[in-house]
Amino acid sequence: SDVGMVRILFxxxxxxxxxxxxxxxxxxxxxxxxxxxxxRTKKKVxxxxxxxxxxxxxxxxAEPLPSPLPSLCVVVPAxxxxxxxxxxxxxxxxxxxxxxxxxxxxxCVESDADPAFALIRQKILEDEQEEPGAASRxxxxxxxxxxxxxxxxxxxxxxxxxxxCSQKLHNMISSIATLNESDAFDFVLFLDDDIFVYPTxxxxxxxxxxxxxxxxCSSGSSAGDGGDGGxxxxxxxxxxxxSPDSGLSPFCVAAYHLRLIIFFSIxxxxxxxxxxxxxxxxxxxxxxxxxxxxxxxxxxxxxxxLIASAIANARKLRIxxxxxxxxxxxxxxxxxxxxxxxxxxxxxxxxVLDTYCSPxxxxxxxxxxxxxxxxxxxxxxxxxxxxxxxxxxxxxRFHLVEGGSVVRLGWSSFVFLASLALAMxxxxxxxxxxxxxxxxxxxxxxxxxxxxxxxxxxxxKVWAGMCIDMTSFVPAAAMALASPxxxxxxxxxxxxxxxxxEVVHIEH
Numbered sequence: 001s002d003v004g005m006v007r008i009l010f011x012x013x014x015x016x017x018x019x020x021x022x023x024x025x026x027x028x029x030x031x032x033x034x035x036x037x038x039x040r041t042k043k044k045v046x047x048x049x050x051x052x053x054x055x056x057x058x059x060x061x062a063e064p065l066p067s068p069l070p071s072l073c074v075v076v077p078a079x080x081x082x083x084x085x086x087x088x089x090x091x092x093x094x095x096x097x098x099x100x101x102x103x104x105x106x107x108c109v110e111s112d113a114d115p116a117f118a119l120i121r122q123k124i125l126e127d128e129q130e131e132p133g134a135a136s137r138x139x140x141x142x143x144x145x146x147x148x149x150x151x152x153x154x155x156x157x158x159x160x161x162x163x164x165c166s167q168k169l170h171n172m173i174s175s176i177a178t179l180n181e182s183d184a185f186d187f188v189l190f191l192d193d194d195i196f197v198y199p200t201x202x203x204x205x206x207x208x209x210x211x212x213x214x215x216x217c218s219s220g221s222s223a224g225d226g227g228d229g230g231x232x233x234x235x236x237x238x239x240x241x242x243s244p245d246s247g248l249s250p251f252c253v254a255a256y257h258l259r260l261i262i263f264f265s266i267x268x269x270x271x272x273x274x275x276x277x278x279x280x281x282x283x284x285x286x287x288x289x290x291x292x293x294x295x296x297x298x299x300x301x302x303x304x305x306l307i308a309s310a311i312a313n314a315r316k317l318r319i320x321x322x323x324x325x326x327x328x329x330x331x332x333x334x335x336x337x338x339x340x341x342x343x344x345x346x347x348x349x350x351x352v353l354d355t356y357c358s359p360x361x362x363x364x365x366x367x368x369x370x371x372x373x374x375x376x377x378x379x380x381x382x383x384x385x386x387x388x389x390x391x392x393x394x395x396x397r398f399h400l401v402e403g404g405s406v407v408r409l410g411w412s413s414f415v416f417l418a419s420l421a422l423a424m425x426x427x428x429x430x431x432x433x434x435x436x437x438x439x440x441x442x443x444x445x446x447x448x449x450x451x452x453x454x455x456x457x458x459x460x461k462v463w464a465g466m467c468i469d470m471t472s473f474v475p476a477a478a479m480a481l482a483s484p485x486x487x488x489x490x491x492x493x494x495x496x497x498x499x500x501x502e503v504v505h506i507e508h
Contacts, residue, residue: 004410007385011412014382015419017375022419024262025426031265032433035323039440065207069101070186072202073179073283076107077171078116078193079489083332085116089124091197091445096152098199104185106178107193108157108171116193120156162503165301167491168276173298176286185283190304192277195238195327198441205280208322209234212269232285232317233308235271236278236325237264239434241452243332249342250331251458251465252472256349258427258462264321271321272313276305278327291315296357300499303352310361328438328449343472344487350476351486356498373477376470382416383467389413424459 074092078085089107096103107124109117157178162170172190179185187206191197213231239261240254263273286294296307312319336342353369356362389409435450442448453459484495487506494502 007410008412010378010381010385011410011416013375013378015412015416017379018416018419018423021259021262022423022426024266025258025423025430028262028265029426029430029433031323032326032430032437036433036437036440039324039437043440065100065203065210067100069099069203069206070210071102071184072099072104072187072189072206073185074103074105074189074191074202075172075175076105076191076193077168077175078107078109078120079114079167079171081115081119082194083334084196084330085193086119086123088194088196089120091199092191093124093152093154094199094445095197095202099202102151102185103202104153104155106155106157106175108159108175110159110161110167110171112158117156117158124154161505162491164503165298165500166303166493167489167503169297169301169304172304173294176294179283179287188281188283188286190276190279190281195277195329196447197327198438199444200441201236201278201325201327204322204324205234205236205278208269208320208325209280212318212320230316230318231320232281232291232312232315233274234280234320234322234325235264235274235305236321236327237261237275238277238327238329239438239449241328241330241449242458243330244452246331246333246461247337248461248464248468249339250333250336251461252342252469253331253336253345253465255462255465255469256346258430258466261430264325265323267321269320269322271319272309274305274309274312274319276303276308277329278325279305279308291317300495300501301357302355302493302495302500306352306355306365307357307361310356310358310364313364314358314360324437324441326434326438326441328442328447343476346469346472347476347479348486348488350473351480351495353477354480354498355495355500362498369477369480373474376473380467380470386413386416424463427462428459 074096076089076092078089092105096105107116107120109120111117155178157171157175159171159174161167164170165173176188179188187209189202189205209231212234237260238257240250240257242250242254260273264271264275281293285291289295291311293308293311296311297304301307309319311317350369353365356365386409393409431453435452438449453462486493486495490506492504492506493500494504
């Protein structure tokens with residue numbers, strides 16, 4: 001019958017989606033276990049040689065590094081104060097301490113009325129000491145302050161309100177504008193303010209970039225055009241750690257990220273995508289802007305990582321993402337306690353797919369949106385029909401209804417359910433491998449994530465979160481195409497022809 005044929009098509013479609021996910025998670029798990037084994041071996045060699053401190057950080061990377069390392073400027077666009085903000089920001093200082101080279105940190109806020117501004121000055125920095133006349137030598141729009149380490153300058157840059165792009169991009173661009181010849185940084189690393197990094201992350205990112213480019217550029221050097229072997233940037237990706245008291249909303253977010261992680265984990269050291277929470281560029285790439293990245297950000301830009309990925313792919317430049325380029329990201333119930341918060345997040349993630357800076361990017365983004373919507377609908381069709389069949393079979397089993405239900409389990413249902421079991425097993429193995437790797441990387445911090453996904457209740461939430469996230473994608477995509485407006489952190493953005501055209505700051 002026609003109904004039976006539709007059921008079979010839904011089941012096979014859903015099975016295909018699950019098998020693809022299973023293969024992706026399985027390959028990702030193998031890569032993570034291989035990296036964990038490599039790090040354990042390196043650590044054993046380091047301990048046998050009584051290696052500590054910065055030298056130990058060097059031991060954890062796969063290949064020798066230049067000494068000193070290329071100079072690095074870390075830019076952190078910050079807004080507001082969250083539960084773990086202070087811990088996260090201090091982890092940036094710890095990573096800077098482990099970096100064997102010139103390094104500086106620039107926190108960038110919208111205004112000095114932002115609570116983040118006061119917290120950075122009061123808690124992150126030990127004191128504020130200036131030489132006589134130093135105030136007159138400050139760069140415009142920034143406050144130079146001292147850090148706990150004499151050779152680690154920390155700035156708090158006040159960017160002002162965005163008018164032509166997202167506030168995050170405006171903060172990033174304002175920090176780039178403060179870079180000058182006296183800074184002489186080789187690399188610029190952008191970090192989100194809500195991530196907790198491990199101490200050797202900065203070393204790892206620079207190593208990944210140099211190893212992929214074949215460059216051994218030391219501090220103060222500057223390779224010419226093409227000197228990086230086509231490498232455009234290095235990136236990392238987040239591994240979500242829901243808090244023990246988390247409800248369903250954090251798992252909806254985690255389910256979205258768990259699918260995306262595959263694209264960062266199966267390509268060896270290369271990826272076609274970037275994560276805006278951690279992006280490393282050559283400084284000249286931003287100051288000279290040879291590929292128009294900063295120009296695209298400034299003039300109507302909304303998504304930092306999507307624009308960077310599109311430019312790299314359009315120009316056949318490489319995005320590097322090493323096996324250890326993974327960051328633990330806690331999903332606190334206090335911040336993700338409501339479904340409305342998740343729905344806004346989902347809408348923003350889909351909204352970016354209708355923003356673009358070129359016809360190439362528009363085609364890629366809309367293709368991704370269409371493919372995701374098509375796969376989601378087919379998957380949800382299989383879930384719905386099999387759920388209905390299971391309910392009907394249960395009701396008939398207990399004689400609550402008479403037999404003869406139109407919706408019954410068939411051979412295609414068992415194919416779908418077998419594929420589901422395979423996907424969840426592969427996901428379980430990937431989560432275990434990722435937790436093991438993260439515990440190794442974060443071992444010196446005392447932070448452990450092992451067991452954070454343990455328990456049948458949490459895995460039921462993972463499955464429910466995946467279904468809800470795929471269900472939410474379709475209406476979110478329709479709204480992104482139909483409505484030009486989105487709200488993000490008390491700022492309302494309006495787009496036209498793929499670019500941000502109006503920015504309204506909501507006062508209350």
